[in-house]
Amino acid sequence: xxxxxxxxxxxxxxxxxxxxxxxxxxxxxxxxxxxxxxxxxxxxxxxxxxxxxxxxxxxxxxxxxxxxxxxxxxxxxxxxxxxxxxxxxxxxxxxxxxxxxxxxxxxxxxxxxxxxxxxxxxxxxxxxxxxxxxxxxxxxxxxxxxxxxxxxxxxxxxxxxxxxxxxxxxxxxxxxxxxxxxxxxxxxxxxxxxxxxxxxxxxxxxxxxxxxxxxxxxxxxxxxxxxxxxxxxxxxxxxxxxxxxxxxxxxxxxxxxxxxxxx
Ligand code: OOG
Ligand code: MG
Numbered sequence: 001x002x003x004x005x006x007x008x009x010x011x012x013x014x015x016x017x018x019x020x021x022x023x024x025x026x027x028x029x030x031x032x033x034x035x036x037x038x039x040x041x042x043x044x045x046x047x048x049x050x051x052x053x054x055x056x057x058x059x060x061x062x063x064x065x066x067x068x069x070x071x072x073x074x075x076x077x078x079x080x081x082x083x084x085x086x087x088x089x090x091x092x093x094x095x096x097x098x099x100x101x102x103x104x105x106x107x108x109x110x111x112x113x114x115x116x117x118x119x120x121x122x123x124x125x126x127x128x129x130x131x132x133x134x135x136x137x138x139x140x141x142x143x144x145x146x147x148x149x150x151x152x153x154x155x156x157x158x159x160x161x162x163x164x165x166x167x168x169x170x171x172x173x174x175x176x177x178x179x180x181x182x183x184x185x186x187x188x189x190x191x192x193x194x195x196x197x198x199x200x201x202x203x204x205x206x207x208x209x210x211x212x213x214x215x216x217x218x219x220x221x222x223x224x225x226x227x228x229x230x231x232x233x234x235x236x237x238x239x240x241x242x243x244x245x246x247x248x249x250x251x252x253x254x255x256x257x258x259x260x261x262x263x
Pocket of ligand 2: 062063064107109140142231233234
């Protein structure tokens, strides 16, 4: 049964309070085991409205669970989408405080800025390819507002796909005709390799993630507007962060982005 507006808004308020207070709240599906994916996206929309009416302006869109590594790590098997806010944007080489989050983890992502609107259904890799303004190296810092980072698909969709912060690097010069499938990425934590992968880990190609996003949004009557920053999803599994950590995300051709972690 579809949820009423009051319940949707209460669930969103609860998640926003959890984020602000950094105190996890029970998984929504503990209380509402039949929460549908459609209603989970309604809760995410309500959360977005609360945050945008507050101090958080929109910064782009994100896909999640687009790589096998992420799906296996979180025991889910379907891609999801959420939104980014400007208040979560980290400057290149910036520092985050561990204490600003609940269970922070970082993941390497390939990001794209679109040059034209992308609309499903039927959006294809070829259409995405023709609609890219630039490709950027990125990291996403994810955090769950649920106890012990435990969730299922509807709960994590409602919680804006664990979005917390992100960083993008500079627009690197990619060799003409480069296929993003073969773009290599290495995550170094305190100088040691923590994870490695290539673009193909993301649904065969990060461009496929964007096509899927357009097709998923079409089901809700939406599109990816021109000029949208899209994070295509973690390429490797997410890595927990601890005070004192120094991360370097090294992208073939695109350069490195660094993150420091404070107390
Ligand atoms: C959900 C967010 C997934 C990604 O890149 O796969 C995501 C989570 O793992 O908490 O952002
Ligand atoms: Mg992500």
